[in-house]
Amino acid sequence: MVVSRHAEIAGAGFAGLAAAIALRQRGWTVRVHEAAKELRAFGAGIFIWENGLRVLKAVGAYESVMANAHEAISYETRHDNRLIAEHRFTPDKGTRMLTMTRQHLYSCVIEAAERAGVTIVLGSEIVAASPNGALIAADGEHYKADLVVGADGVRSKVRDSVGLLKERNSYSDGIVRVLAPRMKHALRPDNWDHVIDFWNLGNRPLRILYVPCNMDDLYLAMMAPVSDKEASAIPINHDVWIAAFPQLEPVIRRVTVGGRYDAYETSKLIRWSSGRIAIVGDAAHGMAPTLGQGAGTAIMNALALAVAVEGRSDIEDALEEWETRERPLTEHTQNHSALIAKERKTSQGGFWDADALRAANHVPTGTEHLPSLVAA
Ligand SMILES: Cc1cc2nc3c(=O)[nH]c(=O)nc-3n(C[C@H](O)[C@H](O)[C@H](O)COP(=O)(O)OP(=O)(O)OC[C@H]3O[C@@H](n4cnc5c(N)ncnc54)[C@H](O)[C@@H]3O)c2cc1C
Known part of the structure; x- marks a missing residue:
C-alpha cells in the first residue's frame, strides 16, 4: 500500500510553489501558507537562465513562461552610452538569456501549482516551526506534517525560529526596480532588443540595466549606492536619472x-535543515542580484528537495543528503554574485565567464531526463 505523505510549506513565492508542485508530482499532499492576502508579484522584470528553464519544464510551467518571454542574444556594457564590452548568448553557445516580467513568471508558476492540486491558504502567517514536523501560525494553530518547508523569504521566521541563520551581509549598492513601456519608436535607433548595462561612472556612480521583457514591457534595474538618497528614492527622481542617462529619457519619463x-544582501545558514524542517530559496541563501540567479537557484533547490525525499522514510537523512548535493553550487553562485557586487565588476564587462555561468549551465537535479530545451 502506498502511504501518502504530507508537507506544509510557509511562503508562496517561487521557491515555495516549485517545492509544492514537485512534491505533488511525487504523490505528496501539500498545503502552502502565504502571509499576503493575494498572490501578486511587484512590477519588475526577471532573468531566468537554462537551469531555471529546465526546472520550469519539470514543474509544468515552461511552455506558458516562454509564450511571453524575451530572448536577448546580447548583453552589452556601455560607459556614457559607448560600447565597451559585449557577450553574445546565442543558443549555439549553450546558454540562453531569457527575460520576462515577474508577474508573468509568477502567474505561470501559480497556474502550474493549481493544475498540480496544490492547496494555497492566503493570509496565513507562519511565525515558527517545530523540528518534529509542524508549522506554527500567528493564530497559534499547529499544522503537522512529514516535511515542513520554510520558503518564507529573506526574513524567514521559520528559519529564525530554529536558529539556523549564520550570517547576513549587506553591500554598498542597491537597485530600484521598475517597469516602463518599451517605446522603441521614441528612442533613437539602437540595439533595443539587447540587454544593455548602461553605466555612468562619473562622481555619482549610477547604472541602468535596460531589460526588454516582451513586446510591450521594459524592465529598468536602476543601481544606486545606498548612501545616494536622491537616486535610491522611491518614486524615482526623474531629473537625477535623466541627467545620467539622457539616451533613455523617453522611457524614464514614463516610469510613474x-x-x-533593495540593497544587495547575502544570507548564509548554519545548515539548510533542522529535523523535518527544510529551508529553501531566499530564506536559505539570499544573494546579491548581480548574476540574476536568486530565483533560479531557489527553484532548483526546491525541485531537488522533492527529489531527495521521494520514497524516503528517513526525512532527516534525506535532507542532509539534499544539502550536501545542492549547497556547493548555490554557495559558489552566492559568493561569485557577492564578489561582482562588491567590486562593481559588471561595469567592466567581460564578467560572463564560466564561473559566472556555472549555475546557468548546470543540469538541475530532477531534470536529468529532459532533453536539451534549446534544441526542442
Ligand atoms: C534587485 C533584485 C533583482 C533580482 N533579479 C533576479 C533575477 O533577474 N533573476 C533571479 O533568478 N533572481 C533575481 N532576484 C532574486 C529573486 O527575486 C529571489 O531569489 C526570489 O524571489 C526568491 O524566491 P523565494 O520564493 O525564496 O522568496 P520570496 O520571493 O521572498 O517569497 C517568499 C514568500 O513568502 C511569503 N512570506 C514571507 N513571510 C511569511 C510568513 N511569515 N508566513 C507566510 N508567508 C510568508 C512572502 O509573502 C512571499 O510570498 C533578484 C533580487 C533582487 C533583490
Whole structure:
C-alpha cells in the first residue's frame, strides 16, 4: 500500500510553489501558507537562465513562461552610452538569456501549482516551526506534517525560529526596480532588443540595466549606492536619472509607478535543515542580484528537495543528503554574485565567464531526463 505523505510549506513565492508542485508530482499532499492576502508579484522584470528553464519544464510551467518571454542574444556594457564590452548568448553557445516580467513568471508558476492540486491558504502567517514536523501560525494553530518547508523569504521566521541563520551581509549598492513601456519608436535607433548595462561612472556612480521583457514591457534595474538618497528614492527622481542617462529619457519619463529599492544582501545558514524542517530559496541563501540567479537557484533547490525525499522514510537523512548535493553550487553562485557586487565588476564587462555561468549551465537535479530545451 502506498502511504501518502504530507508537507506544509510557509511562503508562496517561487521557491515555495516549485517545492509544492514537485512534491505533488511525487504523490505528496501539500498545503502552502502565504502571509499576503493575494498572490501578486511587484512590477519588475526577471532573468531566468537554462537551469531555471529546465526546472520550469519539470514543474509544468515552461511552455506558458516562454509564450511571453524575451530572448536577448546580447548583453552589452556601455560607459556614457559607448560600447565597451559585449557577450553574445546565442543558443549555439549553450546558454540562453531569457527575460520576462515577474508577474508573468509568477502567474505561470501559480497556474502550474493549481493544475498540480496544490492547496494555497492566503493570509496565513507562519511565525515558527517545530523540528518534529509542524508549522506554527500567528493564530497559534499547529499544522503537522512529514516535511515542513520554510520558503518564507529573506526574513524567514521559520528559519529564525530554529536558529539556523549564520550570517547576513549587506553591500554598498542597491537597485530600484521598475517597469516602463518599451517605446522603441521614441528612442533613437539602437540595439533595443539587447540587454544593455548602461553605466555612468562619473562622481555619482549610477547604472541602468535596460531589460526588454516582451513586446510591450521594459524592465529598468536602476543601481544606486545606498548612501545616494536622491537616486535610491522611491518614486524615482526623474531629473537625477535623466541627467545620467539622457539616451533613455523617453522611457524614464514614463516610469510613474512607485517601484522598489533593495540593497544587495547575502544570507548564509548554519545548515539548510533542522529535523523535518527544510529551508529553501531566499530564506536559505539570499544573494546579491548581480548574476540574476536568486530565483533560479531557489527553484532548483526546491525541485531537488522533492527529489531527495521521494520514497524516503528517513526525512532527516534525506535532507542532509539534499544539502550536501545542492549547497556547493548555490554557495559558489552566492559568493561569485557577492564578489561582482562588491567590486562593481559588471561595469567592466567581460564578467560572463564560466564561473559566472556555472549555475546557468548546470543540469538541475530532477531534470536529468529532459532533453536539451534549446534544441526542442
Ligand atoms: C534587485 C533584485 C533583482 C533580482 N533579479 C533576479 C533575477 O533577474 N533573476 C533571479 O533568478 N533572481 C533575481 N532576484 C532574486 C529573486 O527575486 C529571489 O531569489 C526570489 O524571489 C526568491 O524566491 P523565494 O520564493 O525564496 O522568496 P520570496 O520571493 O521572498 O517569497 C517568499 C514568500 O513568502 C511569503 N512570506 C514571507 N513571510 C511569511 C510568513 N511569515 N508566513 C507566510 N508567508 C510568508 C512572502 O509573502 C512571499 O510570498 C533578484 C533580487 C533582487 C533583490
